[in-house]
Amino acid sequence: MKKAIFIIAIFLILLLNSGCLKEDTEAMTMTMGEFMYDYNQTEYNDTKTITSYLDSLDEGNTLIIKDTLDSVNFHEDENESITLISFIVKN
8 A cells, every 4th residue: 555655646746747748928918809810920022931929929828819709610611621700899
């Protein structure tokens, strides 16, 4: 019994010290209106790529969109699948 408790204690210590549980940055919360204002994209014609980014966030940051959903629609045909999410944007 003592051996099992000791193994569990070691496991918990290792788990608590693992990198995945440490929070280096806090999550940023935005409304959908703030998200749309912060959203930018750059088109590169020579490589035919588009890069989308948010001005106020760095790579790896967590963003929570906190707003009111108006509707969620899913459309699928033989060529594509589309999910359309509509928000009620409050200014």
